[in-house]
Amino acid sequence: MRLFLCEKPSQGRDIAKSLGATKRGNGYYEGAGSVVTWCIGHLVETAPPETYDEALKKWSLQALPIVPQEWKMIVKKSTASQFKVVKSLLSKATELIIATDADREGEMIARELVDLCNYRGPIKRLWLSALNDASIQKALSQLKPGHETESLYYSALGRSRADWLIGMNLSRLFTLLGQRAGYQGVLSVGRVQTPTLKLVADRENQVKNFVPVPFWDLDVILQSESGGVVFAARWQCPEDLADEAGRCINQADAITAEQQIRNAAQATVQQLKTERKKEQPPLPYELGELQKICSSKFGLGAQATLDTVQSLYETHKIVTYPRVDTGYLPENMHSEAPAILRAMLQSDSQLGQLMTQCNSELKSPAWNDAKVTAHHGIIPTTEVAELSKLSQAERGVYDLIKMRYLAQFFPPHEFDKTEAIFTAARYTLKAVGKKIVVPGWRITLLKNNENKDQDGDSASKDDDAGQELPQLTEGHACPVIDCRIDAKKTKAPALFTEGTLIEAMKQVSRYVTDPRLKAKLRETTGIGTNATRAGIIKSLLDRKLIAQKGKRHLIAASEAHDLLAAVPAAISNPGTTAIWEQALDMVESGELTLDDFVSKQSTWIGNIVEKYQNQPFNIKITTEKxxxxxxxxxxxxxxxxxxxxxxxxxxxxxxxxxxxxxxxxxxxxx
The missing domain is CATH 2.20.70 (Ubiquitin Ligase Nedd4; Chain: W;)
Structure with a gap:
């Protein structure tokens, strides 16, 4: 019997339909020589401490650290009936096709059942990027040998066991120390959760302790040599009068400059530099960037964005697999572009004008096999979207995804950037201008004739010029029309939103000072993964360790600040967790064995327990009476x-x- 094992019922239904397995059984479909069954997420889980020793039900410092010699898995009570179905089918299977989600966690969902049910037959892997029929049929014709993806399982198992060791040991350790100090609540500590919490708390502290510094800008309004065209140049504060960022921090200096420039009545062009620039279209979305944009544009939380794009993938089948960490696309997928573009136009006739201007033969830098990981960027499928059946959130997210894809078939955005340096009195002025030469892909940002950036991104790093400079000639003078001093203050960093916290978790190297660690972190995926970050944030919210301030911003609870002050720096340091993720990548690549990884984690946990279990725990947390x-x-x-x-x-x-x-x-x- 050829058995397909899927991750969830809806996935099983789609694959069964594509296979022609139409006969419904209890927890499976069969027909056309195949049986399709499914999990409901993880059907089994790592056994709790009391499974190894009944005495461990009671929390005590003396029992720590808890390190299983042989790891046990138990069946989850909530899905025990489906586990029985899968176990029975595995016992009859002569070939297993793993058809769970194409990622580390999906591999574990299937392989942990293979191990627990002692299946020893041949295994192949169905590697799906979309659930529409064409994608399923293509993947069925390209089944991978099972051994090619087995290392993903070991990496996921390492992650699971590290989470268990830290969660079970350190949550008990600090909760018991807290109780000894009079605190009656549970203090949850997690491998990824605690460093994420620290990011939020540190940002909140930065905002609370921020002291604004006043500074002054001086803009000089000039007229072109030939007269008529007016443009702005900014005074460049002399180095001996400026702070480290080049800002004027003494109002009197700005006033003196303003008076002398006004009296000079003209500014002479000293240097002109024009450079033609090309801006390629942004890559198709990866999940983290999509979550950030949806937070900013729609106010969607990280988990809500993931749920929405998952629905577009799983229910509507109009986008590809969403839990991805890259925006690049395989080069052989370029041949699918005409069919995808036709489906987009069929679903939305308002795209007609843009479609006449795009060129499906163009190949943007997004198509690059060397930069594709296990997955590719999120793009539309060849399914025609029934927009009337999409919720408002689904429609908004789908529009973002499809317009990013459409942008790949337009030429680069080209513009001339001009920098002009002037002297007036004894001061230097600088004017920057931009002249668009080829609009290119940026016309896809205009929807329904509205001058809005569909992505919610800034238009370009060079768009801050905001003006087109007139014809200028070195050595010629421009009349000074006016001078304007603008009093400003430095601004505190913004509190995190769910979207910007996702980005901070990915780009965690920015928050680490050790240069060697920072260099290593730039090569890793940061804290957590694209598949888990939204869940981590949701868990912190559910446990009330972080809370929402206003509509979108996040702050840490008072208990969280106290907990972070108590735990070892290595636990809350974002760099440590990112290094763990790097180690898991090494397990996946075969550079590090699963046993070695878990052994190192166990030793590290034991050292922490030994160091802290007899130390006083000064914690002052307000709890419910x-x-x-x-x-x-x-x-x-x-x-x-x-x-x-x-x-x-x-x-x-x-x-x-x-x-x-x-x-x-x-x-x-x-």
């Missing part, structure tokens, strides 16, 4: 139950006393 246990009078903690929250004894499981929380009474207006 809870009632005493009705059985032993000990403090209680707020817990979540099937029927809502309740107060449970802090000495659980030794004492199982609870205090129910009275529901709030509804008030009615008379």
């Amino acid at each position: 809870t009632p005493a246990c009705t059985l032993c009078s000990s403090p209680t903690r707020r817990r979540k139950g099937k029927n809502g929250d309740f107060y449970g004894c802090s000495k659980y499981p030794d004492c199982k006393g609870i205090v129910n929380i009275e529901p709030k009474k509804k008030t009615t207006r008379k």
Whole structure:
């Protein structure tokens, strides 16, 4: 029996339909010589500590560190029935086709079942980038040998075990130390969670402690040599009067310059430099960039963006696989461009004018096999989108994706950038101008004749000029029409939004000072992965370690600041986590074995436990005032139950006393 193992039911349904396996069974489809079944995410999970030793149910410092000698997996209760289906089918299979998501986590979802169910038959890998029928048929004709992707499993398993070791040991360690100091809550510590929390807390501290510094700009309004055309040049503050950023920090200096330039009445052109520049279209989206843009443009959170693009991929089948970390495309996919562009036009007739101007034979730098990883950028599929069936969020995200793709078939944006240096009195002025020569791909940013950037990005690094300079000649003078002093203040960095936090997690090297570590971090994917970052942020929000300020910004809770002050710097240092991710990449490439990776993690955890378990823990965290246990009078903690929250004894499981929380009474207006 040829068995296809998918990641989720909808994926199984699509693949079964493409195979012609139309007969529905209990948790599977069969037909045309194949059986298609599915997981529901992870059907199994790493066993909790008490599975290894019942005594570990009770948290104690003496029991730490907890390091399994042989790792165990257990079936998740919520999906136990589907596990039975998969196990039964695996026992009958003569060939297994892994058809889970084409990434590290997808590989683990399938392979952990292969190991637990002791399947030892041949394995092949279906590597899908989209779930429309054409993509499935193409992938079916190009099945990979199972061994080619097996290392992804070891990398994912290493990540899972490292998370378990840190979460189980350090959350217990710092919670118990906190309890010894009088704190009654649970202090959660995570391999990726804690460094992410530090990013938010550090940014919040920067904003709180920021002291604005005043500075002054001086703009000089000049007229062209021939008269008529007016343009602006900016005074270049002399180095001995400026701060490190070249700003004038003394108003009197700006006033003196303004008076002398005005009295001079003219500025002489000393130097002219014009450079033709070409700007290639931006790459198709990778998930992190899409999350950042959607946060800025639509106010969508990171998880909401992921859910939306996942729906476009999985339900509507109009975009390719979204959990990707690159925007580059395989060169052989260029041949699909005419079909994709036709589908885009069929779904949206308003693209007609742009379609007449694009050239499907053009090949932008996005097509580059050398820069494609396991996945490629997010692009539309050949499916015709039924726009009326998309939600507002889905329509907005789909528009972003399709316009980025369309931009690949326009020529580069070309412009002349001119820098003009003037002297007036004894001062230097600088004017910058831009003249568009070829609009190129940037016309795709105009939608419905609105002069808006579809991406939400700034138009160009060179667009700050904002003016087209007149014809100028070196040695000639331009009359001074006016001088304007603008009083400004330096601005604090902005608090993170979910979108900018995603970017910070990716570009974590910016927040590390050690030059050697910074150099290494530039080569890694940062904190977490594109598939997990949104979930990490959501987890921090759910645990109330971070909170929203206003509509979009994020701040750290007071408990979070205290926890970060208590944990070892290596735990909260973003650089440490990024190095762990690099080690996982080494496991994937075969440079490091899974056992060696886990052994190093175990030793490191043991050293932390040994160092901290007898140290005083100074923690002052404001927590909810809870009632005493009705059985032993000990403090209680707020817990979540099937029927809502309740107060449970802090000495659980030794004492199982609870205090129910009275529901709030509804008030009615008379």
